[in-house]
Each structure stands twice: as C-alpha cells, then as structure tokens.
Amino acid sequence: MSVLELSGVTKRFAGVPALNDVRLNIRKGTVTGLIGPDGAGKTTLMRLIAGLLVPDSGAISVLGIDAIQDPLKVQQVIGYMPQRFGLYEDLTVQENLDLYADLQGLPDAERQARYAALTHLTGLAPFTQRLAGKLSGGMKQKLGLACVLVRPPQLLLLDEPTVGVDPVSRRELWAIIYRLVREENMTALLSTAYLDEAERCNEVILLHKGELLGQSLPAEFSQKMAGRSFQATLPGMNKRSLQSRLARSSGVIDSTIQRTGVRIVMEADVQPDPAALPAGIRIEPVEPRFEDSFISLLREIDGQPALPEVSLARAVPSGTDDEEVIIVDQVTKRFGSFSAVKDVSFKVKAGEVFGLLGANGAGKSTTFRMLCGLLPATDGHLRVAGLDLGHAPAKARARIGYMAQKFSLYGDLSVLENLRFFSSAYGLRGSDQRAQIDWALQEFELKPYANSTSQKLPLGYKQRLAMAAALMHRPQILFLDEPTSGVDPLARREFWQRIAALAEEGVTILVTTHFMEEAEYCDRLVIMAKGDILAEGTPDELRARVQSDQLPDPTMEDAFVYLIEEHETGRRSDAVPAKS
Template identity: 65%
Template sequence: MPPPLDTRAAADTPLDAAKPLVIANVTRRFRIGQRIVNALGALSAETAPGLVTGLIGPDGAGKTTLMRLICGLLRADAGSIHVFGVDVRAAPLTVQGMISYMPQRFGLYEDLTVRENLDLYADLQGVPQAARPGRYGELLHMTGLAGFTQRLAGKLSGGMKQKLGLACTLLRPPRLLLLDEPTVGVDPVSRRELWEIVSQLVRGSGMSVLLSTAYLDEAARCDEVLLLHEGQLIGAGKPDDFTQAMAGRSFQARAAGQSKRALQAALAPLPGVTDAVVQGEAVRLILAPEMAPDMLPDNVTLTAVPPRFEDRFVDLLKARNPAAAPAPAAPRAAGAVPAGAGAGAVIEVQNLVKQFGAFRAVDDISFSVRRGEIFGLLGANGAGKSTTFRMLCGLLPASAGRLRVDGFDLRGAAATARGRLGYMAQKFSLYGDLSVIQNLRFFAAAYGLSGAAAAARIGWAVREFDLAPLRDATSRDLPLGFKQRMALACALMHEPDILFLDEPTSGVDPMARREFWQRINALAEAGVTVLVTTHFMEEAEYCDRLVIMAQGRILASGTPEALKQAGRSAAQPNPGMEDAFIALIMADSAKTRESAA
C-alpha cells in the first residue's frame, strides 16, 4: 500500500531546493457561467528529482489546472508552489526559465515545415544561433524526424506531430519538463516511441518530468504517480505499490451460453463487484475485499489474473463514490434486431480504393460487418482508417470498389444510407457556442425530427445521459467526458441502425470510457451495428472482430483473441492487444524496408 499522505504545508518545513516540485495547500476556483468550479482544493504534494511522475485523474480532476499553476500561467487562490525551491508566485519568470511545458494542444504551425517550426520556437526561446545546429541534430535524431525537415507540419502523422511538438518544447533543455497528455490520439507504436524519448531524457540527462495521462498503462510506466480526483490528492507512491494492493481481487469471468456483453451487464451491478469490463472473449472482474468468488452466480467460471494499475485506480474512485451506478442501458434503436438474429452483412466493402493524386490512401481492402456486431478498424496514424470511415459514411467518394451500407450502394444512394446511420467524429464536432440543450435541438432538427417526436428524443437524451444539470452550460466549457456524452446523444438522436465511432474516447479518462462502452454494448446487444476506430488497445477488446491496417492495406483480421495469438512470439508468449498490434505493424514495416532495399 502507498504510504499515508503528508498533507502539511511545505511552509512548515525547510524547502528542499533539490525537489522539482513542492505543492502546499493549493486551491484554485473558476467561475463558469453561474457555477463556481473548485478545480483544486488544498492540494499538497511533492516530487523527487530525476524521475517521471505521472499525474493521473479523471476528466475535471484538476490536472491541467495544476500544470498551468506550476508554469505561472495561472495564479492560485491560496497555497504555494515551489519549483526547485523557487516560489512560482514570487518569481514566475525565474521558474519559467527552469521548465518547459507541452500543453495538450501544442501550437505547431501547420503551414511551416519541420525545420521552420524549430526555427520559430528557437527564436521564441532565445536559443543562440551557434547552438542551434547541434541541438536540432540531437532532437531530430531522438524523435526520428531527421528525414522530414522539409515536410510541412500539417502533412505529418499524429505521432510525428507530437514528436515535433516535444522537440520544439525541448529546444532549451529544462530542469523540469511538463507534458500534458502528450499521447492523446496517438497510435500505440508512436506512444511507445514517445515514452522511449521521455525515458532517454530522464535517464540520460537527469531531467525531471511531470506527465499527465488518461492512459493508465502509461501510468504504470512512471516512477511515481499522483492520483487526483475532484481537485483532491487521493493517492501517491510507486505504481507497483498500487498494483500489489489489488492482489487476489482480479479475475476473468466466463459463463456458458452467455455472450461476453450480456455477462458484463449482469455482473457489473452486483454488490461486491468493483469493476467489470469486456476483455476479449471474457469479462475482467474486480471483486471487493469482502466478496468471495463463490458468492457469484453458479454459472460463472472465474480464472485468477494478475492485477494491474488500472484496477487500483478504479477501486479508489469507486470507494470515494460507492453509490455510482452503471450507465443506464440505451434503448433499442428503431428497426434494430436483437444481436445474432440475422447473419447478413450490414456493411460490405469490396476492393475499396481511395486515391489522392499519386497517393493511394486506401489500397484494395475488403471486409464485411454483420448486424449487431462491434467491428474495429485499427491502425497506426496515417494507415487509412479515417479515410475508410469517411467513405463508409458517404462523406468521401471512393476511387474504386464497392460500398454497401444497410443494403444501399453508396455510389448512388449516399444520402439515403446516411439517414440510417449515426456518426460520432474523432474531434468534438458539436457547436461550442451553443448550450447543451441548443445543440440537442439543432441535431434533432438536422435529422428531420420536429414537434412531439423531437421533444421526446431530446427528453430521452437529457435523461439517458444525465445532462439536466448542464442543459444551459455552453458546450465548449464542458469536461471532455460530458462532451463525449453529448456527442453520442446527438449521434443517436434519430435512432440509427448503424453507428460509426471515430476514435470516440480519445483523451477520455477510464471511468468515462467505461460508461461510454456500457452504452455501446447495450446498443450492440439490441442489434445496432457499430463500426469503431480506436488507438486505445484495451478498447479493441470490446470488438467482436477487427482489422488492422497499415499504409492503406489490411494486415490482419479476426477476433481479438485470434489477433493476439497471431502476435505471439518467444519474446511475447502471452501478448496483450497492444503487443500484438505493435508486432504486426513492426513486421510489416520490416518487410517494406526489405522490399525497398
């Protein structure tokens, strides 16, 4: 177990100038409309030098606010923050000279090349001309961008943009590096590369790093973690200490004759069940300490599995809010049939090609999706997933091949087909200047609903997604998890038979992700067909089948369990989904290099 927290103000003891951060009783409030939001409440914490400290917490926990306070971009209402012994409030410029900060949306200039972005940020940071060639060479080598200096930043993949942002942040080597969710929306291969860069910085130069993340597998890679919830510190220590606290409480559950989604829905609300999530063909189950495995229904078979950091994170949050209930099941969509009632293909893709000039973004791919199935499109940034998605939605014409959605050929009936599906875009695509209720009314009208029908569906959305307390809040001011709820509510406004989800949980914390997938599972069980792209490999476990794409082609297809088996090797005898994904992508890259040689 992590040691008890010492919440005394740092002012009570002599400041240690070697400590990167000493945070003492920090409070920060915001006014949003008529509401007062307590972003941080009397928060106290410390970090050790030369380590990667993970800042972990749900949406709205206060992670970004804390980072901005550390940088001196915001001022605390109460308390103090010292960076290497320097008071941020008293000497913000001195502190800013010791740190570098990469925010969630780093300001790359997409119309400038990689080299021009480096030049611009070197000017802003006052890097001497004589020092630039050596520093550029070091950073370009570290990030793998040496061969792309003349490419426009806007033409880089998501992972390459993040690495360029990190290079620009590091032009002036800092003592303390702050990274605010640097891997959001980045594929697993690029995520791993970014972590190798961060590890190299810490191990090679003794730099201290504070990194916030929504991916709890990344939290497990940190040297130490700070867990935030509603502006409070609820835990601090080494990740292994948190993980081992869950020993003996983690299981895989199966039940003969019951689908994994039905089993998850049955187990999640049981007293003594802390967590239940779909994992491959089983349900990963976390039991409360007082819950014995033999207290579960007789038809459930349990297999003990090693605990993971995410188990403890969920356990701590559930302990603070024991009344939290699973998300209500979304009602069955109009026209849908129960899952498994029909084996016919609802989505058919045959020899699909998309050409942009000389560049072939999608290269002769074929697959089909059955009714009531959750089907995943996985791939590295730039693999062609989003292009395929847009063609299936009728938003982009195919260059060649055949596309049928719910029986309609998209070449001749794209508008009719679009009326049968719901679409949730990769980025928050609602209207930020409108309130929650105004967005719901707009999308009801856009889908052709009016009068009593529109009022009924808007009322359903407000109840189903618990939006009543925020109905008059401006949409852009909502926490990411609530933005996601609203986006899904709008996509379901017209009760579609098919739902397209383009990286729907990018950057969303694990609790909001669980709530989201409970709703999606309920829709699939009711017969709604779901096509999803994701970079979050744990999320791929929810899929019945999936394909992995690279360079516009399909590398592999099958169930999550089959793809994990395909990624098995002597080095990885029991690969997870991410291990299998990376193995397949790296093998394809090696084959491409060999053929080009």
C-alpha cells in the first residue's frame, strides 16, 4: 500500500528549479532515506509533502489526500520535524510537550499515557523538569521528535534528524524510529547527511540538483559497484599522505581513510595499476557500500573525476617537530556548581591533527573555547603557541584560527565583505590584506559568489568561507569545532583534503567531529564524556582496545560507543557494530 505518491513535481525559486519532474512512491510501514548533496532539493521536497509549499506543477498524494488542494488535512495526519525544530528553550521538557499537545489538539484524557510512552521511548523520563535549553544536542533531538509524536502521525517526515549528534545518540534515534514503525505502524521518510545511515533504510531515494537519480534498496545501489572497491595499505606511510597520493592516481574516483589503510573506488572497468602506485603497497578487493555508489554517481554527473588540487602555501608552521604547542594541564571549568570540564590534561605536538571526540555535553566545546582564550579556566593551566592563556589570551588568539560549529559568518554581509571584516579583525591592512583576500577567493573557489550574501550560500560554500576566514592571518594553530556537521560527503572530502595540506605545511590542527570516519584522519585523539577524558591514543590504538571475538575488526564508531557506554554503565557494551 502506498502512503505517498509524487507525480511530475516541479518547484522553482526565482526561475531556478529546486525540483524537476520528480516521481516517487513510498510504501506503508517502511523507513525511506532521502539522500543527496547540499542543494539537491531534499528540504524543498519535505516541505512540499508537508503542504508548506505548493509545486509549480505535478501532483502530491499523502495518505490518499491531495496535498495541494487540502494541505491542512495533510498536516493533521503527518508529523514533520524540520532541521531547526522549534523547541522553546526557556520551557521545561514537560512544558514543551504540553505546548505541542495544545497545538496538535490532543485531548486531556489521552495526554498522560502518551507523555509516559514518549518519555520512556526517548529516555527523557528523568528529565521532564529540566529546561530544554539545558539538554544536550542528542536529548534536544529526542525532545523534538517526542513533540512531533504527541499525536501519533501516520507519516513521519524527518529532515536530517541526526545532524550534530554523537554516534550513541544517533543509534538511539534510529532505534526509536524503527520501534515507531514496528509498534505504531508508522511510515518514515528522513533525509540524512550520514551515508552509513542510508544502509539502515528499507529503501533510499537519491536526489541531485533537483533531479531524481534513483529509488531502490540500498543494496541494489551498492551491487552496481561490485569489483570497483579496494583497500590499500602501506606500512610506514602516513595514512593522510597515502590517501592524498591515491586520490591523484589514474582511475581513482574516491579515496577515504578507513581503519589501517585507505579505501579507494575505481572508475568502471578500471583496476588499480601497481606499477603506478608507491612501492610496497598492498591492494585488496573489498565489498562495495552505498557510499561508493553515491560518490560514483555524483562524480559521473558533475564530470569531476577526483578531488581538486589544493595549495595552502600561505600557512605558518606552528613549531619544530615534537614541540608541544598545545598544553592542557589539569584544567577544570565550572559554571556555578556544575563542572563542564574536570581535571583534563593532554598535549598536542606541532603539525599534528589532534581529534577531540565525545558525546553531546561531554565538554568538548567548553575545552575549545578555553583554548581559544574565549573562556577562562576555573583551575589548571593552558598554553597555546608558547603562551600562557591565563596571562596573554589576546596575544595567543593572534596565533590561532577558529572555525566555529555554526560558522561565525555575518549573514547580511557578502563573501567579500566577510573576508574584509575578518582580515581587518586579525590586523591585516593594505596590500597584505588584498593579497590574502585574493588568495582566499581563488583557493576556496569563492570568486563566483564574491558579492553574494553569506546567508544565501549553499552549506558547503559557507564552510569554505568560514575556513577561509579562519586562515586569513596565517595562523600557526587551527581550531575546528565540528566543521563538517551537516555538509554533504563531497564537501567533507574536499575539506579534509585542505586539512591534510595544512598539516603537511606544519600547521597544528585541533578538531572535534561526530563523524567517526573523520576521526581516522587524526594522528591522535582523546574521547571525552561528562567532562572527563576516557581514552587517548591513535585511532589504531583505540580500535584495538575494543577488539574482541564479537568485534574482530571494530570501526571507530564501535570504539566510541563501547568506551562511552562502558563509562556510563561500567560494563561491556553489546551495541551492534556499525556497518563498514
């Protein structure tokens, strides 16, 4: 039975098609993933289905209701959670639930039973009197989902519900979604930037530039890539260097660091040529995955065979080899009686890519802000670029670049105006300022958008602009707070190529991320939970810590989930391994 049908749906904004002749059908009782890069039309499609937009042409049927002729009736039977769901942060969890029950007209007699079911399902039962603004990112997402579900919908629309939440919360959200589908007979359509999540869906819909590229089982997309995916290993060579070398090899359309080596995807009917690769390299075939198919399709459509070359030669090395340029020594940060960071210590060497991982609310961003001189530590000592942040925070800030989680751009200013503002704030003037701006526009391919306001940029270009702004003054150390949250896989690959280039030039990089595959790009990392450091080491060392008969080849996500749950429960996690 079909719950959603689109036939010939087209939607334009200012004459530019956001969706073009889209035709699809979603079956009852399924979880369908909506996949596509930035600007693909995913959010536009969601809003059309929800009756919040009207198409220029075509037909939309939702549970047998004409969404164009009767949008209010559609909105009464569906649940829609947009990317920026409207929680009221000054209200408690219970007050938010009450408000949405009022808005959805849930009878008083049904409320207590529904609240009990939802708070149990989402794990929010102990927190009903906590202000929504005091919840972690994962808990906010769960509260948003609970508010959407106050009146049980037949069709649930979720626009990137797992963006910005940690792997533990992501797994919990997926368990909730499948339980709803199974126990409440719902149908779910969700968009996601995490391609491993596509493999958890019953079916996936692939969009690109408003065009429907396909609708099928994830495995059917993967099977088309049979014989084209390989794992390359070269002992003694840095994995980032190997990945960069392979990305430029003939016939390679994708290369990503995976576990102890580099995963490569080849063009159709092309095999890796050992003679053209570094001596001693080992190449083994591996099973294809959905992400391989996704990247291959986009490369083919856009005519982009591989990642572009990057040259960030204006960077300044942060120090000599083995010099410790970031020192965190027994640092504590308290807000009133609450300790966000507790007696934390770690050191970062010059030229390292150092990862700071943790669940939502672990204290990562607080640690970041202290290291940037934006927050004073309550106790302990912080040194960055040879300077004590307790005595010379302003001088230290001149030597670092900071790319905030929400991209601290001025939305009403153009790309060029943002670059002028940030370069001026960093003390650049005259010909030096003009040269840096010209470099940024050229290197980050921002020239076509120079006069566009930053708020209207696609997310991937906002990311480029934010990174360019953070590099205007040639910092020795670069702080990146969840820099790839929400951007599509192509933008993430390009971003990490730039990070690798900076690291090659000797810039020290401290990064937080919720993408566990990105943690593999780090030389070393720490994992935090509730203000404490749980583990420190290389990605290989942390994965080895959780290796067992049940997890013979763990991923970084497996390691992360195991360590977090071990910390919370004091016992070994039985979480299902992430798909590789």
